[in-house]
Each structure stands twice: as C-alpha cells, then as structure tokens.
Amino acid sequence: MIFARRKQKQNKEAANSIYYAKDNSKYVIEMAPEIGLLKSLGIVKDAIVEKIMTYKLGGPVLLQVESCEIAVSKDIAEKIIVRG
Amino acid sequence: MATCHDIKADPSVYEKPNKILLMGNPNVGKSVFFSSMTGVHVVSSNYAGTTVSYTEGQIKLGDKNYTLIDVPGTYSLEANSEAEAVAVSFLHSNPVAVLCVLDATNLEHNIKLGLELKKFNIPIVYALNLIDVAKRHGMEINAGLLSQELGAPVIPTVAVKGEGLAEVKKELQKILEQQQNSCSHCAACPGCGSTGTEQDTWERAREIAARVRKKGEGRLSFLDRLGDAMLRPLTGLPLAILVIALSLGVIVGGGKALRAVFLLPLVNKVLVPLFKMIFSSFIPEGVLLNVLIGEYGIFVIGFEWIIALIFPYVFLFYIVFSFLEDSGVLPRLSVLFDNIMRKMGIQGGSMITILMGYGCAVPAIIGSRTATTYKERIMIATIVCFSVPCISQTGALISLFAGFSPLLLVLMLLLSLAVMVSVSLVLGRVIKGKVDPMVLEIPNLLMPNAKAYAKKLMLRMKHFLLEAEVPMLFSVIIAALLKETGLLDLLAVYFEPLVSGWLGLPRDAVIALILGIVRREMAVAPLLAIEGLTALQAFVGGAVALLYLPCLSVFGVLSKEFSPKVALAMGLATTVTAFIVAGLINQIAHLFL
Structure with missing residues (x-):
C-alpha cells in the first residue's frame, strides 16, 4: 500500500525532475527551489548542468555545474525541474 | 540585513580600526593565507566550512599595523548560514581593505563572489589561488585580463607553498596607500555600488571566466581519477x-x-x-x-x-x-x-x-x-x-x-x-x-x-x-x-x-x-x-x-x-x-x- 503510493509519487515527478533524469547528460534548469546555497552554487533557472548520477536508496544526485561537482540531496533534487 | 545572531562573537572586533578582511568561497585556502601572513596558526582542511567563526591576527604592511581577519568562507553574501552571517557583518564594519581568495579551478563561483564583494566599494586585492591544480587540469588563466575585468589587482598564488604571498602583501600595501590619498571615507559607505540581480552577476561571472580561461589538454592525474572513483x-x-x-x-x-x-x-x-x-x-x-x-x-x-x-x-x-x-x-x-x-x-x-x-x-x-x-x-x-x-x-x-x-x-x-x-x-x-x-x-x-x-x-x-x-x-x-x-x-x-x-x-x-x-x-x-x-x-x-x-x-x-x-x-x-x-x-x- 505504502509502496504503491510511493511509486505513484515517483512517476508523477519522474517526467521532468533532475533526480529521475538520465545520467551523463546535460540539462537546462527550468525551475529550482529558492534556496540560497543552490543559487550561490549556480543551480538557478536557465543554468546548464550535467547530471552525472543518482545514488541508490534515497541518496543524492551528483551534478557538474561549471567546473565543479556538487551533490544535491534527494529532497531538493526532486524539486529541480529540467528540460533535456 | 543579516546580523550576527547566534555566534558568540566579541562585538568589539567589529569596531577595531584598520581591519583587512580575508574572504572567499569556502575551501579556497583562506586559512592557509592567514597562517602564513600573520604567523597565527589556524586549522585548515580540504572541505567547506573549516573556519566557522573568525580568527584575527596582526600583519605589518610597510610601517603600519593592520588586523587581518580570517572570515568564514561564503558562496554568497546573503547569509545562508551563521557563518555567512558573520561574513556579512564584517563587511559592514568599515574594513580598510578586502583580500579575496579565488579558487583558480572553479572560476565561475569565485568570480561571482568577487563581483558581489566589489559592490561594497572597499579596496580589494584578489589572490588567484590553487593555480598549480588548475594547471594540472589543463587550465591556463590570464591573470592580467582577469585583473582588468575585475578592476582590481589579481595575484596568482599557491598558498600552501607560499608562492605569491609577498606580491599579495605588496599589492595590499599599494591599494591602502592609494586610498589614503584619495577618498578615504568611501570605505564607510557599504553597498553603494552598482545594483543588479543575482542572475546578472552569474551571467557576468560566466562571461569573465570564459574570457580569461583557456582550456588546454586536461589530462586526468591519478588523484583526479581516484577522486572520481571514490564518488562512484x-x-x-x-x-x-x-x-x-x-x-x-x-x-x-x-x-x-x-x-x-x-x-x-x-x-x-x-x-x-x-x-x-x-x-x-x-x-x-x-x-x-x-x-x-x-x-x-x-x-x-x-x-x-x-x-x-x-x-x-x-x-x-x-x-x-x-x-x-x-x-x-x-x-x-x-x-x-x-x-x-x-x-x-x-x-x-x-x-x-x-x-x-x-x-x-x-x-x-x-x-x-x-x-x-x-x-x-x-x-x-x-x-x-x-x-x-x-x-x-x-x-x-x-x-x-x-x-x-x-x-x-x-x-x-x-x-x-x-x-x-x-x-x-x-x-x-x-x-x-x-x-x-x-x-x-x-x-x-x-x-x-x-x-x-x-x-x-x-x-x-x-x-x-x-x-x-x-x-x-x-x-x-x-x-x-x-x-x-x-x-x-x-x-x-x-x-x-x-x-x-x-x-x-x-x-x-x-x-x-x-x-x-x-x-x-x-x-x-x-x-x-x-x-x-x-x-x-x-x-x-x-x-x-x-x-x-x-x-x-x-x-x-x-x-x-x-x-x-x-x-x-x-x-x-x-x-x-x-x-x-x-x-x-x-x-x-x-x-x-
């Protein structure tokens, strides 16, 4: 029951969140949460980021932004909406 | 405006005269600069946030004494954490100069903070640190051009080896002397610089970074590959x-x-x-x-x-x-x-x-x-x-x-x-x-x-x-x-x-x-x-x-x-x-x- 609900939630966001996006590809950010640190690190609207991978079991995503690697927790990454 | 709320800092440090602020992104080597310039040893590490409060030490430039303050590293000046709040408070405390350390391997982020700092109209010297690592990654950075773009001196350094520190001191002394001859009260008016959204600053930082950096053959060293392997x-x-x-x-x-x-x-x-x-x-x-x-x-x-x-x-x-x-x-x-x-x-x-x-x-x-x-x-x-x-x-x-x-x-x-x-x-x-x-x-x-x-x-x-x-x-x-x-x-x-x-x-x-x-x-x-x-x-x-x-x-x-x-x-x-x-x-x- 709980699992079913979780799955549903995943599917809804899977379409365009960077958390579920394909690894090793570049994306343009359409929407990112209003978090100071994200902005400071350059994860803002219209920025180009490369998604390297997602860690299993609810781990973070690993992104390459400009010349540095940044790990972003699942809770935030799910809310970063991107287009391919 | 962000003030220093929870940090138990001694407020008198904000009132000290002749303060030089040592600032920069987290983990760019500020503490190494501080140790070698003041002789006061502070702990430095290779990750963000080693300095969570400030440290102060004395330095002598020419025949004048200054207080150098090792400010906690900040990605921005928006006070996202207690450490960043401390940094902002210091900028509003009438410092005479800022020494901003930039990480040469990660120009965009560092230039962005550098640009934000300029808005405070405080005399500034940039130290372009970690150039040895940048070179290893195949990056060639034109410090002269960067200096033009930022409108302030930029000195390439390898702080852990002490390279470039003497030049940094010399430049600091120079801008401090210039400042005395001209408008010395300018440092007292923080935030009077140009305005612009964070987005604009980012654009500008990216532009500058692209202009001053030449990417050559970046061959990955053993350490780079090991670092990558440790992440997978x-x-x-x-x-x-x-x-x-x-x-x-x-x-x-x-x-x-x-x-x-x-x-x-x-x-x-x-x-x-x-x-x-x-x-x-x-x-x-x-x-x-x-x-x-x-x-x-x-x-x-x-x-x-x-x-x-x-x-x-x-x-x-x-x-x-x-x-x-x-x-x-x-x-x-x-x-x-x-x-x-x-x-x-x-x-x-x-x-x-x-x-x-x-x-x-x-x-x-x-x-x-x-x-x-x-x-x-x-x-x-x-x-x-x-x-x-x-x-x-x-x-x-x-x-x-x-x-x-x-x-x-x-x-x-x-x-x-x-x-x-x-x-x-x-x-x-x-x-x-x-x-x-x-x-x-x-x-x-x-x-x-x-x-x-x-x-x-x-x-x-x-x-x-x-x-x-x-x-x-x-x-x-x-x-x-x-x-x-x-x-x-x-x-x-x-x-x-x-x-x-x-x-x-x-x-x-x-x-x-x-x-x-x-x-x-x-x-x-x-x-x-x-x-x-x-x-x-x-x-x-x-x-x-x-x-x-x-x-x-x-x-x-x-x-x-x-x-x-x-x-x-x-x-x-x-x-x-x-x-x-x-x-x-x-x-x-x-x-x-």
Missing part, C-alpha cells in the same frame, strides 16, 4: 571501507605497538621507578607517600594513564584524521553515506562533524556551527555526546578489552551505532524545526602539503596537551586522593546498590564513575587497574563509560554554544541512559550466563 558507489564503497579499515588499523595497531614497544617500558621501567626512588628517599612511609607513588599514586597513574594509555591514540588519531581532512576524502564519504544519514534524520554533510567527534567532542560541537538549522546543530551535538567516544576514551577501551577478546570491541562499536541511530531517530521526531537537506560542493582530491599538514598536526597536539593535560592531571589527583586516603571505601558503600547490585561491577569501579565526570577516558582507566574483572564486567563498565556524561570541557562548550540548560539536560540524559542501558546489559546477560 561501485568503487567508492569498497574504497571507503578500505580507508576506514586502514585508518582503524593505523590507530589501533599503531597505538598498541607504540605502547608495547616504547611507552610502557618507558613508564614502567624508567619513569615510575625513578619517581618512586626520588620520593621514597625523603618522604616517610604513610598516606602522603602513597598519594604520590602508591598503587594509585599521582606519579604512577599519572604516567601510566596519560603517557602510555592516552597519548599514543590521540597522536595517531590526529595523524590519520588530519590527512583525511586535507586530502578531500571526507566530503566524498558524506556523499556516499547521505542516504543512510538522511534516513536517520540528519544529512550527509554532518558526517564530517560527527567523525571529528571521534577525536574530541569539543571541536565537533563547535564545528556543528556549519549546520544551517538549530535542529541539526542540536542533533549533531547530542549524537556526539551520547554515542561517539573520543579518541582518549577509545584508547582506554581498546586497552581494557585487549585482555579479553576483540569481539568485545566489535560489540561496543555496534552498541554505539545502535545508540546513535536511536538517538537521532528520537530527536528527529521530538525536536521542532527541520534539517536542511544536503547541498555539498566536492573539493578536488589533493595530496596534503607536507608543511601545512605538519603544522596542523603540531597545532592539534599542542592544543591537546594544553587543554586536556590539566583536567587529566586533576582527575589523576582526585583518583590518588580518593583511593590512597581510604575515602573511596566510605563512598563506595553509598554507591554499592547501583555499582554492584544493578551494574554488577566491583565496588572499586565507583572511582570510574566519579572521574568520568572530569574526563571521558577516566571513566575507563580505573577499570584497567581492577584485578579479576570478567569480560561481562569489562563490557558493562565500557558501556557505562561510552554513554556516560561527557567530560567537563564538553559541558562547558555545550553551555557556551547552546545554553547551560542544554548542557544540564544533556548531562542528565546521558547519565540516566548509561545506567539504564549498561544495567540492562548486565541483567539480561545474567539471565543467560
């Missing part, structure tokens, strides 16, 4: 286990070896006999002589406990931990284990702070300032107080269990992990507020610079000797007085039901409970001297010590960083938990044995 779970997890196993091996194995080969013979064959001889030559037999050199004498256990038992482990721990810090391994562990930490209700970034607690709880609790919410800070502090034994205590536990089986050590580790998980699960639900999810910049994997590493190690050992020696001696004296005057036997009667009845420990163990209040390892050390301890008793005693009241220094730092109420609550909660858990272990074990 398939290779990273085995590497993480290897790193942890090697670290433990060096600390535990090396500590035992140092003890057996060098320190124990030194203490038992040289120091103790020497002092026994000296004191017994002019002091008649009796209580005084016993207090000095009896079985529990100050000059016996003082050497046995401090030199042979604690020192080797502390020394080796900092050898290993400082290396891990400087290399950039720790943030990679944070990323790999964020999923587990997240389920526990904290985030991967806190792992570094908790690991620091395995050395000593005091720097870990101070280091928790990097946490962005109060809830996370208090969770880290509680986890460290409850379930993380400091290295002195670990050393004592290793020696205690050495007489039995290594299995006890493994069981103790499992117990501490179980307590850690329970504590964070409970706190996550009980404490109001939230924990900000992890956003972590991963630093380059670097080979620690030998000089910086040696300095840091020296600084830490000096700190340990100064900070820990006094309370240790204090507890040794208490132990000697209690035991050798017979006071202990009187006290033991009152504690008998708890110590012997509930915990199943010998009467003498009460001394461990009394000393454990002063220092953590002293809750274990007296057990070593008790003859005929069973494995169960050793384990129960170790469990009490692990969970028991953190030491007096921790009590002090908790009062200072949080409040006396928090410190008291922590003391009470840990003590009660220690007696309940250890007692239950004893009672349950007796059902089966």
Whole structure:
C-alpha cells in the first residue's frame, strides 16, 4: 500500500525532475527551489548542468555545474525541474 | 540585513580600526593565507566550512599595523548560514581593505563572489589561488585580463607553498596607500555600488571566466581519477571501507605497538621507578607517600594513564584524521553515506562533524556551527555526546578489552551505532524545526602539503596537551586522593546498590564513575587497574563509560554554544541512559550466563 503510493509519487515527478533524469547528460534548469546555497552554487533557472548520477536508496544526485561537482540531496533534487 | 545572531562573537572586533578582511568561497585556502601572513596558526582542511567563526591576527604592511581577519568562507553574501552571517557583518564594519581568495579551478563561483564583494566599494586585492591544480587540469588563466575585468589587482598564488604571498602583501600595501590619498571615507559607505540581480552577476561571472580561461589538454592525474572513483558507489564503497579499515588499523595497531614497544617500558621501567626512588628517599612511609607513588599514586597513574594509555591514540588519531581532512576524502564519504544519514534524520554533510567527534567532542560541537538549522546543530551535538567516544576514551577501551577478546570491541562499536541511530531517530521526531537537506560542493582530491599538514598536526597536539593535560592531571589527583586516603571505601558503600547490585561491577569501579565526570577516558582507566574483572564486567563498565556524561570541557562548550540548560539536560540524559542501558546489559546477560 505504502509502496504503491510511493511509486505513484515517483512517476508523477519522474517526467521532468533532475533526480529521475538520465545520467551523463546535460540539462537546462527550468525551475529550482529558492534556496540560497543552490543559487550561490549556480543551480538557478536557465543554468546548464550535467547530471552525472543518482545514488541508490534515497541518496543524492551528483551534478557538474561549471567546473565543479556538487551533490544535491534527494529532497531538493526532486524539486529541480529540467528540460533535456 | 543579516546580523550576527547566534555566534558568540566579541562585538568589539567589529569596531577595531584598520581591519583587512580575508574572504572567499569556502575551501579556497583562506586559512592557509592567514597562517602564513600573520604567523597565527589556524586549522585548515580540504572541505567547506573549516573556519566557522573568525580568527584575527596582526600583519605589518610597510610601517603600519593592520588586523587581518580570517572570515568564514561564503558562496554568497546573503547569509545562508551563521557563518555567512558573520561574513556579512564584517563587511559592514568599515574594513580598510578586502583580500579575496579565488579558487583558480572553479572560476565561475569565485568570480561571482568577487563581483558581489566589489559592490561594497572597499579596496580589494584578489589572490588567484590553487593555480598549480588548475594547471594540472589543463587550465591556463590570464591573470592580467582577469585583473582588468575585475578592476582590481589579481595575484596568482599557491598558498600552501607560499608562492605569491609577498606580491599579495605588496599589492595590499599599494591599494591602502592609494586610498589614503584619495577618498578615504568611501570605505564607510557599504553597498553603494552598482545594483543588479543575482542572475546578472552569474551571467557576468560566466562571461569573465570564459574570457580569461583557456582550456588546454586536461589530462586526468591519478588523484583526479581516484577522486572520481571514490564518488562512484561501485568503487567508492569498497574504497571507503578500505580507508576506514586502514585508518582503524593505523590507530589501533599503531597505538598498541607504540605502547608495547616504547611507552610502557618507558613508564614502567624508567619513569615510575625513578619517581618512586626520588620520593621514597625523603618522604616517610604513610598516606602522603602513597598519594604520590602508591598503587594509585599521582606519579604512577599519572604516567601510566596519560603517557602510555592516552597519548599514543590521540597522536595517531590526529595523524590519520588530519590527512583525511586535507586530502578531500571526507566530503566524498558524506556523499556516499547521505542516504543512510538522511534516513536517520540528519544529512550527509554532518558526517564530517560527527567523525571529528571521534577525536574530541569539543571541536565537533563547535564545528556543528556549519549546520544551517538549530535542529541539526542540536542533533549533531547530542549524537556526539551520547554515542561517539573520543579518541582518549577509545584508547582506554581498546586497552581494557585487549585482555579479553576483540569481539568485545566489535560489540561496543555496534552498541554505539545502535545508540546513535536511536538517538537521532528520537530527536528527529521530538525536536521542532527541520534539517536542511544536503547541498555539498566536492573539493578536488589533493595530496596534503607536507608543511601545512605538519603544522596542523603540531597545532592539534599542542592544543591537546594544553587543554586536556590539566583536567587529566586533576582527575589523576582526585583518583590518588580518593583511593590512597581510604575515602573511596566510605563512598563506595553509598554507591554499592547501583555499582554492584544493578551494574554488577566491583565496588572499586565507583572511582570510574566519579572521574568520568572530569574526563571521558577516566571513566575507563580505573577499570584497567581492577584485578579479576570478567569480560561481562569489562563490557558493562565500557558501556557505562561510552554513554556516560561527557567530560567537563564538553559541558562547558555545550553551555557556551547552546545554553547551560542544554548542557544540564544533556548531562542528565546521558547519565540516566548509561545506567539504564549498561544495567540492562548486565541483567539480561545474567539471565543467560
């Protein structure tokens, strides 16, 4: 029951969140949460980021932004909406 | 406007004249600059947030004295954390100049902060640090062009090797002199510069970075590839286990070896006999002589406990931990284990702070300032107080269990992990507020610079000797007085039901409970001297010590960083938990044995 609900939630966001996006590809950010640190690190609207991978079991995503690697927790990454 | 709220800073520092602010992104080498320019040694590491408060030191430029302030690293000037709030407060305190350190391997972020700083209209010099690493990555940066774009001097540097520091000083002196000739009150009007959105600043930073940087053949070095491998779970997890196993091996194995080969013979064959001889030559037999050199004498256990038992482990721990810090391994562990930490209700970034607690709880609790919410800070502090034994205590536990089986050590580790998980699960639900999810910049994997590493190690050992020696001696004296005057036997009667009845420990163990209040390892050390301890008793005693009241220094730092109420609550909660858990272990074990 709980699992079913979780799955549903995943599917809804899977379409365009960077958390579920394909690894090793570049994306343009359409929407990112209003978090100071994200902005400071350059994860803002219209920025180009490369998604390297997602860690299993609810781990973070690993992104390459400009010349540095940044790990972003699942809770935030799910809310970063991107287009391919 | 952000003000410095929770940091217990001395407000008078803001009023000092002739301040030069040392600023920059986290982990660009500010602390290295500070150490070499002022001669005041501060701890630097290879991850964001080593400097959580400021440090000040004096520098002389020409014939004038200035106060250089090592401001905590900031990605922006928006005060996203307490550390960033401190940085903003400093900018509004009329500094005469800013020395902004830029990381050459990560130009966009650093130039962006550089541009934001310019808006404050304070004379500024940029140090383009880590150019050696940038070169290794195949990046060629035109410092002259960057200087034009930023409208201020840009000096290429390799701070850990001292390259470029003299030029930085020269430039600082130059702009300070220029400023005196022209509009000196300009520094007093912060924020009068051009306005623009954060987005614009980003655009501009990217533009500049692209213009001044030429990317050549970037061949990945072994370290780059290793750094990458440590981030991928398939290779990273085995590497993480290897790193942890090697670290433990060096600390535990090396500590035992140092003890057996060098320190124990030194203490038992040289120091103790020497002092026994000296004191017994002019002091008649009796209580005084016993207090000095009896079985529990100050000059016996003082050497046995401090030199042979604690020192080797502390020394080796900092050898290993400082290396891990400087290399950039720790943030990679944070990323790999964020999923587990997240389920526990904290985030991967806190792992570094908790690991620091395995050395000593005091720097870990101070280091928790990097946490962005109060809830996370208090969770880290509680986890460290409850379930993380400091290295002195670990050393004592290793020696205690050495007489039995290594299995006890493994069981103790499992117990501490179980307590850690329970504590964070409970706190996550009980404490109001939230924990900000992890956003972590991963630093380059670097080979620690030998000089910086040696300095840091020296600084830490000096700190340990100064900070820990006094309370240790204090507890040794208490132990000697209690035991050798017979006071202990009187006290033991009152504690008998708890110590012997509930915990199943010998009467003498009460001394461990009394000393454990002063220092953590002293809750274990007296057990070593008790003859005929069973494995169960050793384990129960170790469990009490692990969970028991953190030491007096921790009590002090908790009062200072949080409040006396928090410190008291922590003391009470840990003590009660220690007696309940250890007692239950004893009672349950007796059902089966």
